[in-house]
Amino acid sequence: MITTNNISKTKTAKVVQQNGISPKTHTTSKTNGQRLEPVDTQRSANVSNSSKPVDRGGSEYDKRVSFFEERPDAPYGDPTSPTSSNGAPARPQRVSSERVYPETARETGSSSSDAPRQGSLTWRKAPSEPVLFVSGAERTFMSADDSVIDQRERFGSSKNGFEYVPSGRKFTSKPTKSSFGSNTSLSTATESSDDSDDVFNVILRVRPLNTQETLRRDKFVADFPGDGQVSINNSGSIRNFQFNVVFEPDATQEDVFENSGIKKLVDAALNGYTCTAFAFGQTGSGKTHTMTGPPAQFHTEGVTPDPAMYGLIQRCFKYLYQSMKKLGTPRVIKASFLEVYNEQVIDLLNNSQRRYLTVRWSKNKGFYVENLFTVQCEALDDLMAVLEEGLRNRQTGSHGLNEFSSRSHSVLTVTVDSETQPEPDDENLYVTKRGKLSFVDLAGSEKVRDSNMNAGPGMTESNSINKSLLVLGNCISHLCDPKKRQGHIPYRDSKLTKLLADSLGGNGISLMIACITPASSNVTETMNTLRYASRAKKIKTKPTIKMDPREKLIVSLKKEIKILRQENHYLRQQLDFPAKPRGQLQKENDEKFQQFMKEQHQKESGLYDMLQEYMVENENLRAENSDMHATKESSRREQQILYRENEKLLRRVEELERMMAENPGTWTLLDHHRTDGYGQQDLSPRGSPVILAGRSPPQRTTIRPAGSSPSKIPAPMFGQPQKPPHRLPDHVVRPAPRPVEYIEDNIYNNDRKSPRQSTLVKQGVTSPIFIERRASQTSHTDMIRDLNDKLRQDVMDLDGQIQTHARMVTNSNHYR
Numbered sequence: 101m102i103t104t105n106n107i108s109k110t111k112t113a114k115v116v117q118q119n120g121i122s123p124k125t126h127t128t129s130k131t132n133g134q135r136l137e138p139v140d141t142q143r144s145a146n147v148s149n150s151s152k153p154v155d156r157g158g159s160e161y162d163k164r165v166s167f168f169e170e171r172p173d174a175p176y177g178d179p180t181s182p183t184s185s186n187g188a189p190a191r192p193q194r195v196s197s198e199r200v201y202p203e204t205a206r207e208t209g210s211s212s213s214d215a216p217r218q219g220s221l222t223w224r225k226a227p228s229e230p231v232l233f234v235s236g237a238e239r240t241f242m243s244a245d246d247s248v249i250d251q252r253e254r255f256g257s258s259k260n261g262f263e264y265v266p267s268g269r270k271f272t273s274k275p276t277k278s279s280f281g282s283n284t285s286l287s288t289a290t291e292s293s294d295d296s297d298d299v300f301n302v303i304l305r306v307r308p309l310n311t312q313e314t315l316r317r318d319k320f321v322a323d324f325p326g327d328g329q330v331s332i333n334n335s336g337s338i339r340n341f342q343f344n345v346v347f348e349p350d351a352t353q354e355d356v357f358e359n360s361g362i363k364k365l366v367d368a369a370l371n372g373y374t375c376t377a378f379a380f381g382q383t384g385s386g387k388t389h390t391m392t393g394p395p396a397q398f399h400t401e402g403v404t405p406d407p408a409m410y411g412l413i414q415r416c417f418k419y420l421y422q423s424m425k426k427l428g429t430p431r432v433i434k435a436s437f438l439e440v441y442n443e444q445v446i447d448l449l450n451n452s453q454r455r456y457l458t459v460r461w462s463k464n465k466g467f468y469v470e471n472l473f474t475v476q477c478e479a480l481d482d483l484m485a486v487l488e489e490g491l492r493n494r495q496t497g498s499h500g501l502n503e504f505s506s507r508s509h510s511v512l513t514v515t516v517d518s519e520t521q522p523e524p525d526d527e528n529l530y531v532t533k534r535g536k537l538s539f540v541d542l543a544g545s546e547k548v549r550d551s552n553m554n555a556g557p558g559m560t561e562s563n564s565i566n567k568s569l570l571v572l573g574n575c576i577s578h579l580c581d582p583k584k585r586q587g588h589i590p591y592r593d594s595k596l597t598k599l600l601a602d603s604l605g606g607n608g609i610s611l612m613i614a615c616i617t618p619a620s621s622n623v624t625e626t627m628n629t630l631r632y633a634s635r636a637k638k639i640k641t642k643p644t645i646k647m648d649p650r651e652k653l654i655v656s657l658k659k660e661i662k663i664l665r666q667e668n669h670y671l672r673q674q675l676d677f678p679a680k681p682r683g684q685l686q687k688e689n690d691e692k693f694q695q696f697m698k699e700q701h702q703k704e705s706g707l708y709d710m711l712q713e714y715m716v717e718n719e720n721l722r723a724e725n726s727d728m729h730a731t732k733e734s735s736r737r738e739q740q741i742l743y744r745e746n747e748k749l750l751r752r753v754e755e756l757e758r759m760m761a762e763n764p765g766t767w768t769l770l771d772h773h774r775t776d777g778y779g780q781q782d783l784s785p786r787g788s789p790v791i792l793a794g795r796s797p798p799q800r801t802t803i804r805p806a807g808s809s810p811s812k813i814p815a816p817m818f819g820q821p822q823k824p825p826h827r828l829p830d831h832v833v834r835p836a837p838r839p840v841e842y843i844e845d846n847i848y849n850n851d852r853k854s855p856r857q858s859t860l861v862k863q864g865v866t867s868p869i870f871i872e873r874r875a876s877q878t879s880h881t882d883m884i885r886d887l888n889d890k891l892r893q894d895v896m897d898l899d900g901q902i903q904t905h906a907r908m909v910t911n912s913n914h915y916r
């Protein structure tokens with residue numbers, strides 16, 4: 101019975117004889133013994149529907165050629181081809197007389213006649229007549245009397261309730277309008293919505309019981325009610341889960357490729373999206389088988405991989421190159437392949453040294469692996485070679501649950517670089533897009549006890565595998581919870597989650613392939629995988645195309661211009677303005693743009709000049725400041741020297757004046773020529789408190805600021821005690837800030853002006869503070885120097901007077 105809404109029946113089906121000699125097409129008739137039986141699926145379906153014709157509409161699946169139909173163009177041993185590359189039948193006849201074995205028997209290379217799983221893989225009700233399967237569409241399980249066995253009886257109602265009853269289908273899909281398995285274009289869906297059905301899909305593949313499980317007489321615990329559902333009988337309690345697509349044990353590699361939706365991922369990668377397909381599940385559940393085909397073929401010496409058994413990866417590669425050919429535009433394909441083994445990243449394409457690589461993070465790239473080998477692949481063969489090389493180098497080991505168990509997580513990444521024209525009418529605008537397609541084959545979760553890995557390196561491997569899967573589970577549960585999703589997601593807790601960060605919570609499109617074994621002995625692990633998978637269904641991502649940020653800006657500006665032009669056109673219409681011809685508008689806009697760019701350039705260059713000017717000025721100011729500091733220091737020292745000299749000279753003057761005061765009578769004859777600092781005759785001993793007898797009060801030499809008028813300094817009152825002039829005024833010893841008016845042009849007569857100052861001067865602005873500081877330093881030194889000169893003069897005068905007096909005294913004594 102068909103339970104998927106996407107699948108409809110085919111009118112005719114081509115059936116290959118069990119011996120595989122030749123494919124034939126037959127018309128409907130009743131089956132008869134071992135005879136090749138043609139089937140009209142319409143009729144078969146009608147049997148179950150009381151011969152009422154059912155029109156289920158066309159679907160992608162309809163267009164797909166029948167499972168047994170010969171494909172002349174079948175590449176590398178298409179599984180739909182009746183014979184494999186070595187001439188042997190690629191697919192055994194699906195007609196059986198009494199027992200039908202699941203796909204695994206054929207896919208693992210054993211013929212149905214010697215299949216060792218006959219013990220438990222029996223039909224619930226063995227038909228007396230041959231049972232016929234028709235692949236590629238609806239398959240009906242028919243008994244000899246044409247009655248269809250009631251599907252409801254299949255599960256749980258038989259005596260033991262655990263027998264495998266094939267549903268007659270290979271897969272069922274969840275009835276959504278835009279699931280991966282449907283015809284809906286992913287690119288359209290992703291652009292318009294963030295529906296996780298479109299961008300984060302989870303599919304389930306249930307493998308058949310394997311030899312070991314069959315011999316162990318394990319029960320088949322899975323049932324497939326349809327519509328992408330699976331029921332698990334966990335020791336009597338039935339649990340239901342629903343996924344986008346559920347592949348039943350009969351599904352072939354081709355079925356999975358065609359109906360999992362992975363082709364949409366390849367299409368999306370070609371359009372610049374980041375896409376990831378990852379397989380997870382218990383060890384031995386068929387992850388590697390699904391991704392690359394049976395692992396034995398890559399790890400057994402002398403075995404050439406059978407193209408019919410190729411997994412999703414090889415089929416995607418082929419589809420990628422086919423699509424590129426169809427699209428016509430050139431694209432650059434590059435591939436890298438790594439594994440995360442014991443929490444270390446190892447390059448599988450550069451395996452000679454088995455160096456551990458570092459996972460880094462950058463704002464633009466997110467998490468990435470440093471120094472990872474990347475191979476440019478011009479042809480499909482190159483990509484295939486990359487895969488095979490990596491698989492050969494991958495860590496595998498044998499344990500109790502799987503002979504060729506992957507002991508690491510592997511990540512194969514294919515990047516697709518393309519140049520596209522976002523605006524069809526703009527020939528000069530090209531943007532580069534980088535699509536990414538990653539295939540992740542996770543190491544299987546395992547019970548250490550069951551895998552017999554309970555010591556040594558095996559134990560370490562198991563622990564690190566389980567630990568990284570636990571972190572992955574944590575990340576998934578955070579991402580599913582709308583509240584936790586806004587907070588911190590623990591991607592950094594393991595290398596694996598760092599590498600999957602973009603696929604899980606970022607801007608990518610992802611397909612999770614959950615793999616389970618239907619054996620009752622593994623039901624706990626199966627339940628865990630299913631819970632994990634159904635949680636992951638709730639993850640939502642927002643796919644975006646990865647582009648160079650500058651190119652992105654250009655494209656968005658161009659889009660804006662386009663909208664503005666449309667608006668302009670609309671407004672013109674509204675205002676009854678004549679509509680401008682498109683070309684003219686374009687030309688005008690281009691001219692405006694060029695003008696704008698020119699102005700912008702000028703502005704920018706003006707700014708640059710200004711910036712340079714300021715930098716030069718800054719440098720000059722710095723140099724000038726350090727000069728000024730040096731000058732200040734030297735004038736301070738000069739002032740100190742002069743001050744000490746001043747002190748000495750004053751002491752000398754006092755001494756001489758004292759000498760003269762001791763003989764006052766003799767000094768009246770002397771002619772005083774001394775003048776004060778203002779050109780007036782100074783007739784008294786400087787600073788002396790003694791007023792010479794018979795003399796008019798002397799003019800005193802006082803220190804006053806340079807440039808001040810004498811009248812401003814009050815003349816000392818005659819006869820009053822005088823302040824000794826040998827004390828320099830306070831403002832000289834301890835300079836006080838002075839008003840600007842004291843500063844005269846001749847004080848600051850320095851032609852060397854700073855650029856800043858010259859700018860200011862040019863602008864008619866003077867900096868009083870700047871000029872004053874410099875001037876005050878000079879004026880204080882000059883003042884002390886002036887005073888000292890005068891004192892020196894005084895000393896000389898006094899000395900001269902004393903000598904004259906001494907001579908006169910000597911002469912008078914002589915005449916006497």
Ligand SMILES: Nc1ncnc2c1ncn2[C@@H]1O[C@H](COP(=O)(O)OP(=O)(O)OP(=O)(O)O)[C@@H](O)[C@H]1O
Pocket residue numbers: 203204205207208306307308310349381382383384385386387388389390393394395396502504505506507542543544545615
């Ligand atoms: N759908 C299937 N049909 C037939 N055989 C299958 C299927 N799935 C898995 N097998 C077989 O089961 C065995 C284990 O599968 P596989 O190695 O892919 O499991 P796995 O999940 O990758 O395990 P591990 O995590 O240990 O690597 C292989 O021999 C494989 O060929």
